[in-house]
Amino acid sequence: MNQEYPKPINIERLKRFVFLAEQEDINLSHAAKKLHIPQPHLSRQIQQLEEELGVELFVRNPRLELTPSGKVFLKKAQHLLGQVEQFQKLSQQADKGEIGRLSVGVNTSISNSLLPDILCVFRQKFPQVDLVLQELLYKDSRQRLQNRTLDIDFENLYNLQDVDKHHVLRYEVVNKEPLVMVLPQQHPLANNSQVQLADFANEPFILPCRETVPGLHKMTRIACMEAGFHPNIVQEAAWMPTVLSLVASEMGVALLPANVMNLQRTGVVYREITEKVPIFKMAMVWRKDNYSPILLNFLNVVRYVSVNYIHKINKA
Missing domain, CATH: 1.10.10.10 (Winged helix-like DNA-binding domain superfamily/Winged helix DNA-binding domain)
Structure with a gap:
């Protein structure tokens, strides 16, 4: 029928x-x-x-x-x-990318620097977009980018040596800053406004974990070797606040990106290094085949904030 x-x-x-x-x-x-x-x-x-x-x-x-x-x-x-x-x-x-959802991977460095301004500007422009922020370590974020459960991530440029390994990712540097020396407040050199990295050749070092923060771990080793010594590593930690806690307990000293100075941790001081040290580069990373208009809007906001942030830092 x-x-x-x-x-x-x-x-x-x-x-x-x-x-x-x-x-x-x-x-x-x-x-x-x-x-x-x-x-x-x-x-x-x-x-x-x-x-x-x-x-x-x-x-x-x-x-x-x-x-x-x-x-x-x-x-x-x-x-x-x-x-x-x-x-x-x-x-x-x-x-137009004015409604929907975007999954963003974040870490301590981007949170200490550009992230607050990025979120403020993006929410003003696109209040109906849901931003889902995920605090992730490098391996987790890279895996989620690969399997499409993460739209964009922020990573240290040293982590991006394999960025084109599978020919699916793009990256763009959004911030550059030097490393600074992190000392216990009672350290003999804590009263100096600047320090030489070579003065810490015999000091115990707290390093970012090789497995979870490979880029920053590598940068610390390179900086020390360029200063003429191999760091005496006594402890590794995945998160920046943990590194600060270990320094505050006088277990050792650390090299961290300058954005760490936005974290006010009792028991530690931050000092500029007089020698030339590797530059910490933060990049945003996303899939080449992600054509989401929301992602495009987010990328443009990050670019805008990045230019203004660098200009503000240079003026300071």
Whole structure:
């Protein structure tokens, strides 16, 4: 048995029916002029709509009046057109990246530097986008970028040696800063405004963990070797606050990016290093095949914040 399905309703006819029915004096000629279409064309569209519905919408006396069915249908049509307008608006917003969700990987360095400004600017521009922030270590973030459960991540540039290994990722440097010496408050050199890295050749060092923060671990080793010694590593830690706690307990000294100075930790002091040391570079990383308009908006906000942040730092 062939099953008959109702014919789809033409939205344009529906709009013109509602426009006509909402007139104080329902008049085909006046409505057609306001719609900038010929009267016979409007009349034919109303007839076609009635044929699609199988009911009469208007009583055609000398003047048009809605039938009881027409009055009921008008309320439903107004509601339906309201929904269609809402769907169109949502689709346009989604196409512009104004609504939706973005998953962002963050770490201590980006949180200490650009992240507060990034979030403020992005939320002002795109208040209806849900930003899902995930605190991740390098291996976790890289895996999530690969399997598409993370849209964008912030990483130390030293971590990006394999960025094109699978030819799926892009990266862009957004911040550069020197390393600073982190000393216990009671350290003999803590009163100096600047220090030489070579003076710490015989000191115990707290290093960022090789497995979880490989870029910063490597940078510390390179800086020490360029100063003429191999660091005496007594402890490793994954998170920057943990490194600070270990330094505060006088277990050793540490080299960390300058953004660490935004963390006020009792028992430690930060000192500029006079020698040339490796520059800590923070990059944003995302998949080449992620064409999300939300991601594009986020990238542009990060670029804007990055330029202003660097300018502010240089002025200071």
